[in-house]
Amino acid sequence: MSEGAPLKQLPQRLDPRKFAHLNAKLAGIVPEDCLSRLHDLSDGRDVQAIHAELEFLVDEQGRRRLFGQISTKVNLVCQRCLHVLPVPVDVAVKLAIVRDEEQAEDLPRDIEPWIVAQEQGDLYLALEEEVLLALPAAAKHDYPCIEADSLKAGPEVSEEALAAEKENPFSVLADLKKNLKTTD
Numbered sequence: 001m002s003e004g005a006p007l008k009q010l011p012q013r014l015d016p017r018k019f020a021h022l023n024a025k026l027a028g029i030v031p032e033d034c035l036s037r038l039h040d041l042s043d044g045r046d047v048q049a050i051h052a053e054l055e056f057l058v059d060e061q062g063r064r065r066l067f068g069q070i071s072t073k074v075n076l077v078c079q080r081c082l083h084v085l086p087v088p089v090d091v092a093v094k095l096a097i098v099r100d101e102e103q104a105e106d107l108p109r110d111i112e113p114w115i116v117a118q119e120q121g122d123l124y125l126a127l128e129e130e131v132l133l134a135l136p137a138a139a140k141h142d143y144p145c146i147e148a149d150s151l152k153a154g155p156e157v158s159e160e161a162l163a164a165e166k167e168n169p170f171s172v173l174a175d176l177k178k179n180l181k182t183t184d
């Protein structure tokens, strides 16, 4: 591919078992407007396309597999300062294509199932799910984004913190307590 060429859109619906038998390799993107769950999560913040390099194959145990690497960036909200926190996601995909929950439970723990009951599966949903699974439960900036002083005083900040605490009972309050202890 020549540099600067627009990235190809991955097919949304495909027969992953057939792809596995063909040892198909795909590279491309899941466009941002096809990522409804990431849009819901982002609540109006910018959503970026998922970039993927994928390989379908049949493994030594005869399982139909999807391997690959996917990357994107998700705009979460910092649970400490409540500002936007862009979280880069770059994860390995190691899925096994199964028919139902029962088959999924038979998989070894390190293999995640992609349940495709019919012939065709939705690749976009599967990759979006992998991104969602890779996100941290309570994202925070990796620097002290709220100054210790403003945590101790100031009604605006504590109101904000209280509001955040409702959504996330553990992280914000725990941080407040920790900060108060260490700075006193």
Ligand SMILES: [Zn+2]
Binding pocket: 078, 079, 080, 081, 082, 083, 140, 141, 145, 146
């Ligand atoms: Zn922050």
